[in-house]
Amino acid sequence: MSQPSERLGQSVAELRKLRGMSTRQLADRLDQLGHRIAQSSISKIEAGKRSVDVDDLMALAVALRTTPNRLLLGGRAGTEAISLTPKVATTAHRAWAWADARWHLDSQYDTDTPQAERADDFRRHARPTDLRLREEHPAARSAHALWQLVGVLVATMESNGPTRSQMNLLDGDPATRAAQLAEARNAATRDPVMLVARALSRVDDEVNALLSEAVGELYQVDAPEFAGQTVDGVRFDARGTAFVRPGTALLDTMIESNHAVTRINAETLTHWLRVNMDRFFDKGSREVPTD
Known part of the structure; x- marks a missing residue:
């Protein structure tokens, strides 16, 4: 059964080699990050012969472009048993679920909280409140x-x-x-x-x-002559479609000029988003834009 320090050393060695780095290059990279670990110390860490403090752990994770969890728990998340402390062990999958704040460790040594309340107690304290509330929707x-x-x-x-x-x-x-x-x-x-x-x-x-709750009252306006333009602060897509809230001058104008105006529901909005997905994603990388 693997121990934390053993897994960390193996992870550092594995990821360093995957990155094509020597221990010297990793030491140089750490130095550039402002955290010095000597080349000889990196070799000792990989062999499980040198302890790693929190500052070391964070710097190694940044240098190896990974996460502290990956270094601590290893690269597998199956049913194999791993040790977390000298008296607490679990499967690698459960350990990852715990580290990702998705599952609490039902340890026999956790006697402060009644068993029936442990899962809820863990969820309340394992993630930032704003993230937790979003994830529990x-x-x-x-x-x-x-x-x-x-x-x-x-x-x-x-x-x-x-x-x-x-x-x-x-x-x-x-x-x-x-x-x-x-x-x-x-x-x-x-x-x-x-x-x-x-x-x-x-x-x-x-x-x-x-979507129905978020959309509320919303109208779809179809005006091909405004395709790709912004009118009264409302952006029309390449097909001349825009979504407008009631009570706006633009909506009144579109109705008076006999443009197609339709009150939409979540299904309509979902369809529009799928059709116009290329507006939100780069066609080559399919990654969300950062700006």
């Missing part, structure tokens, strides 16, 4: 469940469906996991493709509900 939770089930689908492509051990790789509160296990064991939904399809349907419903 029903739409976000449904999307996360879909993401997990896609992982199960990938893991079971050549099997007869998800086994209990594979479904146990899911994280979440006990009630949610119990429901997922029950659903997976149901003969009608044992097919992992069906599981993903059902989860996708739930995400679609939740996101449409979210």
